[in-house]
Amino acid sequence: MSYPVLIAAELRDLLEPDQVQGLEVNWLPADKAITKGDWVAIVPLLSRWVGGTQLKYLPKVRIIANCAVGYDNVDLVAAEMRKVIVTNTPDVLTDATADLTWALILACARRLVEGIDLVRSGQWTGWHPEQLLGVELRGRTLGLFGAGRIGQAVGRRAVPFGLRIIYAARTAKPEFERDTGAVRVEWPRLLAESDILSLHAPSTPETKGSVNQDTLRQMKRGTILVNTARGDLIREEALAIALEEGHLGAAGLDVYAEEPAIHPRLRAAPRTVLLPHIGSATHDTRRKMAAIAVANVQAVLRGEPPLTPVYR
Ligand code: NAP
Secondary structure (H helix, E strand, O other): OOEEEEEEHHHHHHOOHHHHOOEEEEEEOOOOOOOOOOOOEEEOOOOOOEOHHHHHOOOOOOEEEOOOOOOOOEOHHHHHHOOOEEEOOOOOOHHHHHHHHHHHHHHHHOOHHHHHHHHHHOOOOOOOOOOOOOOOOOOOEEEEEOOOHHHHHHHHHHHHHOOEEEEEOOOOOHHHHHHHOOEEOOHHHHHHHOOEEEEOOOOOOOOOOOEOHHHHHHOOOOOEEEEOOOHHHEOHHHHHHHHHOOOOOEEEEOOOOEOOEOOHHHHOOOOEEEOOOOOOOOHHHHHHHHHHHHHHHHHHHOOOOOOOEOOO
């Protein structure tokens, strides 16, 4: 028996033939809308919104297997009402995203972009004792907003750097606290005490716009803000203003509210390290993400429970 499914065309080269065996795949490019059909499963990229309207075109769909750990691009209420299973790709991208977060922390603290620009410009005049002085990490405080898989992985990497760790999450993480000395605090204290504030919460109605004009003011002068979670956690214009005014030390961003657009004022702001949403972009991780997404489809079509459902 062969099942008609829609899979993001951009995943084609990451999948082995045996992984899609038994599936009658229609490869759907990211820039093409979903067309009506008897598809029983869809594997979208995180850039595709799958809501009530899209589900109307998919009357037979049984699973939305999102190829990302975040699933803010899927209307869970619409899916649940239709009894459509939604899955994501947790765990396999934790290390890659935590590593990239650290690349941003270090790039901001040690002014890598300014250094690279100086060398490339041909204007570098040689070693100088006060050239491009950055922030020493040892003894400083790393604040984590969200301490799930990725937040904790970022925190564990902070121990050898000699950082004190504080975090805000809905629930306490005793094992993480025991292993790293991390202390759970409320959001206002996280804002006030972090020298580096790194965002690792999902985009939800509660977290959207968490970093705004008001909360930016509550951060210490010189704070480094890093975001590898979702862009809409930050109000981009307010962040640009805080950077222009010199209130924030630097911002290292991998994600934006309206990707691929970036607020022009933020793109032009000083002391930023801006990456094109590559948190999970390693060969190994992207293959594993595609594999899990399709394995979820295969399991559900066999009548088995999904491997990584986002709700039960
Ligand atoms: P996770 O394990 O579910 O962790 C999410 C954390 O956020 C949890 O600690 C959760 O608290 C906390 N949280 C949720 N709502 C909160 C709120 N209102 N206030 C405070 N904390 C809150 O997810 P993950 O695997 O670490 O991934 C985190 C996010 O990273 C994803 O949702 C995704 O958007 C993003 N991401 C981005 C990239 C990239 O390419 N840049 C790659 C992977 C993931 P509890 O533990 O108490 O529930």
